[in-house]
Amino acid sequence: MKPHKNIFPIFLQILFSKPILGVLIDSDYFVSEDTVAENLIKRKNNCTRQPAVIDQLLSGTGYNKLKLPNEDGITVQVEFWIHAITSINEITNDFEMDMYINEMWLDPELKFDHLNPCKQNVSVSYEVLEKLWTPNSCFINSKFAEIHDSPFRNVFLMIYPNGTVWVNYRVRVKGPCDLSFELFPLDIQECHLIYESFNYNNLEVKMRWNEKTQNPVYTTAKIRLPDFELIKIETTRVVAPYAAGMWDELHAKFVFERRFIWYFMQAFLPTYPAIFISWISFSLGTQAMPARTMLGVNALLALIFQFGNIMKNLPRVSYVKAIDVWMLVSMTFIFCSLLELAIVGYKTKNEEKKEKKRKNRKLGKNLELNLEDSPIGFGQKFEKRIMLLPENRRYGNFEKLNLRTIFENVWNWSPEKIDRISTILFPACFAIFNIIYWSYYYNKKLEKAAAFKLDGTNP
Known part of the structure; x- marks a missing residue:
């Protein structure tokens, strides 16, 4: 008897989908609903639950959070989700925004696929993160940065069976801007953030933008401020020299255009x-x-x-x-x-x-006409005519x-x-x-x- 050619998808349906009335594996064999339910219950009873997985990983194996998981170095994939940009301040030359920071790295000591877990990934509280090794990343050029704690600390932690750790922080950060006002109010402004591991150089921790996505820094919604509009986000990686070695810096540049109409x-x-x-x-x-x-x-x-x-x-x-x-x-x-x-x-x-x-002259002329007949008037008239000679005739041209x-x-x-x-x-x-x-x-x-x-x- 030949097996049914679609047997693999049917088994996947048995394992991961809701119970069905019956599954036809081949023409002569039929799995009933009760059989599928018994297999699922048996599998569920034999698997290791999440608290036991965490306990065995952190207590039973002697896990040390101070030890680098891989002596050859750890690669940390980083991705930013920009939730909102709340303000850009021209007086203090900075901008403030709410964002999600995603970090993902592979820690071989947290591998638990051999424990037959009930869930293919383990999502735990932020308190567990304090017991794990982390790259201790931060914004080295920020004026202010904090993790939201309303109503509790906004940290998401997920561990995969192969030891991959995914951490998501909801953060409010205030970073610097290189504001130039020569073209104000037709200006285009630039703000930037620099993210790096504070404790480990690039021989120990390699900071990388997430290579699986086209835009490792992107907005979850359209960003529109009263004065500005976000028009471009650019990401780069820079190797910066420090006294203790070379560090990987992840640069995120935000370009804003001023809304001119106001x-x-x-x-x-x-x-x-x-x-x-x-x-x-x-x-x-x-x-x-x-x-x-x-x-x-x-x-x-x-x-x-x-x-x-x-x-x-x-x-x-x-x-x-x-x-x-x-x-x-x-x-x-x-x-x-x-x-x-x-x-x-x-x-x-x-x-x-x-x-x-002019009016006074007219009155004066009338008086002069009356004085012309007298000897005194004749002398005055002669003297006046001499004084009224043009300047160019008296002194030359x-x-x-x-x-x-x-x-x-x-x-x-x-x-x-x-x-x-x-x-x-x-x-x-x-x-x-x-x-x-x-x-x-x-x-x-x-x-x-x-x-x-x-x-x-x-x-």
Whole structure:
């Protein structure tokens, strides 16, 4: 009688699946439900339960947690699961996140497949981990790191029959960031963590990223912060020299892009109305000087107040940021409009004085006509004509510089003409500044993204 060709899957079903009504092994033999149940119960009664397995591993074999499991060195596979990134602080240059740290290594002394265990893997409490050898790994560059203990210590430990140990820690960690604000708020920032064994060099413990997964550091959900968005995670392994030897360091780099829309709405967009309001004064004429002064001063004060609110949340760096350039140039435009107002007011006042002198001259001429008939009047008239001779006739002609001529011509413009030219010149210059500013800093952002080798896909 030939055995049934599907006998191996059927045996697997008998051993690991729920009881079935009957199993057909070949055409003449049928295993009943009672027989399957008896075999499962017998197997269950003869197996070694989890407490006995742990007791025999740690007590019966003389296990020593201070001894390296393999004298040739232990390879520790590491994997990070990023649960949440809670904050990025520009003032202290750090970021904080909750994550799961997975470590897996092979400890031959914990092999228990010969004990006929009831379960193919043993999941035990974190208290057992304190009795086992561990690589004593840590974040060497963290500002703060702790294992969650709500309501108990969040450590998962599983031991496999071949001696493989899998440890999972739920950790809150605060790490450093290399923040640079030259392009703020069009900036891309980088934060990083360094993970290594604190006690063992790479001859004893080889730290490796998990080679079985494409991304040993990945997020369990999309990471979105109020100011930033996580756009890339990069992992590398670095062999670092120390006084006691060479250590394997696992580097995880997190690249964040600032979400620009809030700053555009709160910082850039309000500056446009402030600048446009300062240009209204060009159309009010030379007689409304108090109203023009009020418009310009109020626009300048509003811009300064807004700039201060933004800067108080940023670190005091010693270089110029992109938003500094924008705010300072915007304030310069408003300040120049106030200078134009001062020039127009000065020229208007001079014209009023000249007009008064003209009127006084007319009155004086009428008096002179009455005095011309007398001898005294004739002498005064002769002397005045001598004094009113042109300067060039008295001292000679001198060649004047072109720049001086141009300046004199511009200075002789009327206040109305200055306002008309300012109405065209100020908006044109501001438009040119906008084109140059946004083109320059957007290209700088693209260059920085290319330096980080960003492909535009989020982790």
